[in-house]
Amino acid sequence: MTTPLLDVGDLRVSYPGRGFRARPHEVLHGVSLSVREGETLGLVGESGSGKTTIGRAVLGLVKADGGRIHFHGQDITHAPARVRRILARDIQVVFQDPYTSLNPSxxxxxxxxxxxxxxxxxxxxxxxxxxxxxxxxxxxxxxxxxxxxxxxxxxxxxxxxARALAPRPRLIVCDEPVSALDLSTQARVLDLFVDIQRRTGVAYLFVSHDLTVIRHVSHRVTVLYRGDIVETGPADRVTSTPEHPYTQRLLLAAPVADPLRQRQRREERRRLAATPTAGPRG
Known part of the structure; x- marks a missing residue:
């Protein structure tokens, strides 16, 4: 079996607590995932689930308190700035807001x-x-x-x-890259991501709160809930017949055009919301 391009094992990340002498707040509780060459792994979850923190840890923007991050077999968990500058050739990022991520001058x-x-x-x-x-x-x-x-x-x-593609990277971390766009523009940009991957073989770690977006671009999907992975598997299965109640709620939260079906989905989501969310699965 080939070594994954990106291999994250038992990753733990904490942020400083608010207030004087407040204890740090752990936002990732031992997360493990991998991304193969030319693959898209979708990370999905609500705000605060820890999905963006995983991307930031891979990029070296937040410090890991535990676990490991390996890229192409190299341990980059605590890579110094000099190594990170070299890694920038192979690991790039597309941020959420296209209005603030470009130098206006x-x-x-x-x-x-x-x-x-x-x-x-x-x-x-x-x-x-x-x-x-x-x-x-x-x-x-x-x-x-x-x-x-x-x-x-x-x-x-x-x-x-285009800026992310410039150095011909092997992995691009996509942090909610279409959430600031209208629906029609979202579809065109998502198609662009798929087309670029087909032509270049670049891998994506694709972060989104929207299961519909994740379904469009991903080969595999990992679902996060409050810092834990609750479900992972092939995109077709996880985004159509999820097993975990939390993933089912995410699926039912996606709007549909049929008012009757939308009302049924709201009722089903309320029923699931009353079900305690179990621990990690798969």
Missing amino acids: LTIGDILSEPLVVQGASPADARARVRELLDQVGLPADASERLPREFSGGQRQRVAI
Whole structure:
């Protein structure tokens, strides 16, 4: 069996407590997961479940209190800044808000070429790569001369995706990358993620609170509830016939167009809400 690209084992993360002498609050209670080459693992759960914290720990943005994070066989759990700069070639991120994740004073060309030049590319090679990236995410070539404010939310997120793809990474952490977009734009950007993966073989750790979004892009799905994994498995099964009551509630929370069916789903969700949520499963 091949070694996973990303292997997280018994990960524990705590945040400082609020107030004087408050004890730290543990938000991840020993989480284990893996992502294979070219695979999308969807992380889904409500706000506060710990899904974003997992992504931030992989990126080195929060400190792990316990457990391990291995990337391509290398232990990066407590990697120093120098190693993290090297890892940036292989691990990239697309953040939630396309409006704040781009420098408003730089042109799109500068935003995309800057990390390439820092990593040693010549200006000519960087410009050629920018043209390739813009084509890859479906933006016109003249976009490189424009500022972020001249683009819509969906177009800005395409720029953010292009920036993540610039160093040809092996893994992209996608932190709620479509939640700030309207539904029609969401669908187009999700299709873009799928198409890019098919063409490049990049792997995604895809974080979302929306089970419908996760179903669209994922090969496997891991469901988090208050810092614990309660269900994991193939995306088709987890997003259509989930076993855990919490995952079932997430599924029923997704709106449907039929008013009668929507009312039935609300009633079923209320019934499940009265069922105690059991511990981790699968």
